[in-house]
Amino acid sequence: MNIKHSRIDRVILSLNKIFLFIAVLVVLVPLVYVLIASFMDPAILLSKGISFHASDWSLxxxxxxxxxxxxxxxxxxxxxxxxxxxxxxxxxxxxxxxxxxxxxxxxxxxxxxxxxxxxxxxxxxxxxxxxxxxxxxxxxxxxxxxxxxxxxxxxxxxxxxxxxxxxxxxxxxxxxxxxxxxxxxxxxxxxxxxxxxxxxxxxxxxxxxxxxxxxxxxxxxxxxxxxxxxxxxxxxxxxxxxxxxxxxxxxxxxxxxxxxxxxxxxxxxxxxxxxxxxxxxxxxxxxxxxxxx
CATH class of the missing domain: 1.10.3720.10 (MetI-like)
Structure with a gap:
């Protein structure tokens, strides 16, 4: 079923999507940071920060x-x-x-x-x-x-x-x-x-x-x-x-x-x-x- 939205409705929906995207980033980024940091060598983490190279990771x-x-x-x-x-x-x-x-x-x-x-x-x-x-x-x-x-x-x-x-x-x-x-x-x-x-x-x-x-x-x-x-x-x-x-x-x-x-x-x-x-x-x-x- 196709629903026709007015111009104002499309603007509101677009703003809603942007807001939800920002909210997801606010929640997701710290979680990803903590997860990756938990696998990293602490020396690399303290000196360079987050790294996606497997050689910099440690258990x-x-x-x-x-x-x-x-x-x-x-x-x-x-x-x-x-x-x-x-x-x-x-x-x-x-x-x-x-x-x-x-x-x-x-x-x-x-x-x-x-x-x-x-x-x-x-x-x-x-x-x-x-x-x-x-x-x-x-x-x-x-x-x-x-x-x-x-x-x-x-x-x-x-x-x-x-x-x-x-x-x-x-x-x-x-x-x-x-x-x-x-x-x-x-x-x-x-x-x-x-x-x-x-x-x-x-x-x-x-x-x-x-x-x-x-x-x-x-x-x-x-x-x-x-x-x-x-x-x-x-x-x-x-x-x-x-x-x-x-x-x-x-x-x-x-x-x-x-x-x-x-x-x-x-x-x-x-x-x-x-x-x-x-x-x-x-x-x-x-x-x-x-x-x-």
């Missing part, structure tokens, strides 16, 4: 990282924490959102109001730390999984999505003698894959990029996630020039820092890059339906 950065026991352990710790946090968050969110989406549920506005208040007011870091400590969760995986598991925004998304499911399905199930719990597991849950995958992706990405909670609650270095290990390594490889008199030592230290920096960025991004294509078909539908009332 030293990746070999250094993969040979680091703390990095490998931190990688698997991050996978465990992120997957566990996503599972707990999804379970808490959908179980909290389903009752709030049912017609006639007494007190749902009151409970929703309590949830929304926590979006604007919180106890702060010190009270939260004291609670985690008193519950005996310090230096355990539960200090990472439980404190942030209840996310009000996720509950609002899930509740709105559940409201979009035709209520006639609930009524038909009740005619057959189904309880609310049976309706949830047999009717609502099978229709809620998009929002479940969206909530899981949000939680996984957020936890994967997080290091502050681990820095506060985890003292044992064997429990540290990848992001905290990377932070520690990069800080250790940075030194005050006044503390090192040997210029050659300073140059070598800078090379090691460059090798670690770019290679670690690529390695830490791999799980998200691998996951997104599998979640993409659910992502748009889940976000759009869950965000519209």
């Amino acid at each position: 030293k950065g990746y070999m250094l990282i993969l040979g680091n026991e703390a990095m490998v352990r931190g990688f698997f710790n991050s996978l465990l924490y992120s997957a566990g946090f996503a599972l707990v968050t999804v379970i808490v969110s959908i179980f909290a959102a389903f009752p709030l989406s049912i017609k006639g549920f007494v007190g749902k506005n009151f409970f929703m109001g309590l949830f929304i208040i926590t979006m604007f007011f919180s106890g702060g870091l010190i009270p939260t730390y004291l609670i985690v400590k008193d519950l005996g969760m310090l230096n355990t995986i539960w200090a990472i999984l439980l404190p942030g598991a209840l996310n009000v925004w996720n509950i609002i998304l899930a509740r709105t999505y559940f409201k979009g499911i035709p209520y006639e399905l609930h009524e038909a199930a009740k005619v057959d003698g189904a309880s609310d719990l049976v309706i949830f597991f047999k009717v609502v849950l099978p229709l809620s894959k998009p929002i479940i995958f969206v909530l899981a992706l949000y939680a996984f990405v957020g936890q994967w990029n997080s290091y502050f909670d681990a820095m506060i609650y985890l003292e044992d270095s064997h429990l540290h996630p990848l992001q905290l290990v990377l932070r520690s390594i990069l800080i250790q490889n940075q030194a005050d020039p006044g503390m090192i008199g040997d210029q050659q030592a300073m140059a070598e230290l800078k090379k090691i820092s460059e090798m670690i920096k770019y290679s670690s960025i690529v390695i830490s991004s791999l799980p998200l890059i691998v996951m997104y294509p599998f979640f993409q078909k659910y992502f748009e539908k889940g976000v759009m339906v869950g965000s519209l009332k």
